[in-house]
Amino acid sequence: MRKKTVRRKTNPVRKSKKKAAVFSGNFLRYSIAAVLVVLLAAIGYHYRGGLAYYFGFKSDKILTEENQSKRISDVRNFQVLQKHEGKSIGIDVSEYQGKINWSYVDTLEKKYPLHYVFIRATVGKDRKDRKFQQNWLGAKENKMIRGAYHYYRPNENSLEQAELFIQTVTLKKGDLPPVLDIEKLPKNQSVANLKIGLKRWLKAVESHYGVKPIIYTGERYYDDFLKEEFSDYLFWIANYNFYREEIGDDWLFWQFTEKATVPGIKGKVDVNIYNGDLQQLQFIAVE
Template sequence: MGKQRVIRKKVVRRKSNKKVSFFSFLFTKYSVIAFLVLLFLGMGYHYRNGLAYYFSFKTNKVLRERAADKRLSDVRNIQVLQNHSGKSIGIDVSEYQGEIQWSYVDTLENKYPLHFVFIRATVGNDRLDKKFNENWLGAKRNKLIRGAYHYYRPNENSLEQAELFIQTVKLSKGDLPPVLDIEQMPKNQSMVKLKVGLKRWLKRVEEHYKVRPIIYTGEKYYDDFLKEEFSDYLFWIANYNFYREKINEDWLFWQFSEKASVPGIKGNVDVNIYNGDLQQLQFITVE
């Protein structure tokens, strides 16, 4: 046999890309850090007014002792309140706030006067709020504009729920219109039937008090289910999101926080802004 020619393949040595990967990692890492730092500084600048109040800075830059105990939620509360200068501010309470010393309930953050309070009266077709009568009288004695609300249970008879509210709440001149609080999704009925029940409650209560009720709900619930079909009613909307800083034009009230501190009340309390000043708020009360 003849000799076979052996062809040797050249071994191509690839340059290591470990250095490239390492530098890519460092670049990504520091880019993320830089982004977070800029985001933090940007938020600090955006909330500079709230932060200044939060730390109680004065012209001489003295930091008060209590500043360290403040919470981030307080910063947003201050920012929102400053964005709504001149608007009427209020709270809402139920038995969950326990014993309220109404004579001390006057301001928020010792700066913003409280003008009104919504008080839970009834739940479903069979339950009274344990503190309603006490809170209803206490708010009146403290000269706060008061309103009563009913927590609606979708799977219970709507007219029975309306009658319970009517039997419990006696509105007087200067009180706010009754409120229907709808937050739950129905379990054993369709949304169509839920809306029928809500309309029956609203109609019955309006017939009794001779004033159109207000509807309370979350912003998403409002947008998805109620906004169009209940457009004849005024809405009190709950939204605690950090990005939300101003009340919508079509909202009557905005519940912007569930974590505020008020003299005379232990623990957190919800805070609300009325889309107008005190005089305009008095205009919508029962005559």
């Protein structure tokens, strides 16, 4: 007898699905790459002014890792300055800047005049800035509008801190109002008690000089702790974030970078924008 031949059924190989899977994977990768290219192009277009300036005008500089990092901040700084044409530009300094050759402190990037400078005078209840007197006199001789600030220590007596500032700083006609610099939270007291101390400092200093002080702080600190209860005061806000390019409507000053270079000063310097022009800045000065 003949044996029946049994043919096994085999499932057909569907190559189309495999091709589709490969196609979808490539499509996803290409889509992500395309989005990144568009994003980079958009960023480049947005910062075209700063990029053209710094990769053209400063192309003779050696591209060390430090210079490359600096150029990123330089591009953003240039972009910010471009957006604030006509606003008054200034700096703030302390002993950390070392010896300053004030006769050279005149412009930023050879284009933007520096009209004013805030100078650290005191720290806490017992420390004077080692370069305050030199900087205070140097700024005056350089015909810059000057202002003095106190770095507040939350865990020290507020009235003793105010007294140290008063003993150290003599304001004259044309100087800017005194500044209270508050950046940290207390370790051994509540935030409510901190606010009481800040108000005592502010009132003592205002009573002595006859002018309302300005408060310096970071944007988050301002929003979280000071904005509501200290609304009677004008604020100088620090924000170095890359996405922030314009001064807040309710900010008197904006410290937009801590990585600028200025003639006459070694190392990096903070730069500030006043929310007005030079004439308006002179209007808030001590009479």
